[in-house]
Amino acid sequence: MTKSFTQSELIRFIYQEMTEEENETLMQSLKKDPLLMQEYIDLLSTVEKLDQLLLEPSESIVYAIKKRARSRGLEKV
Numbered sequence: 001m002t003k004s005f006t007q008s009e010l011i012r013f014i015y016q017e018m019t020e021e022e023n024e025t026l027m028q029s030l031k032k033d034p035l036l037m038q039e040y041i042d043l044l045s046t047v048e049k050l051d052q053l054l055l056e057p058s059e060s061i062v063y064a065i066k067k068r069a070r071s072r073g074l075e076k077v
Helices: 007-014 020-032 034-051 059-071
Strands: none
Touching (some): 007 034, 020 034
């Protein structure tokens, strides 16, 4: 019997959070199920795009936070 996998399990696979046994089972399912493989590829692409996002605030946001902090006497925080 073939096990169905959830998106959560695919994400765990992408982030290498599965046991060796789970990895093996999922890899076998990926080889046999083209729909599961496509879902995996789509999730992998999404994860790669998320990893490339700029994770720093814009200058205008930093300025607004500092301005608000100064107005409340919190500039040394």
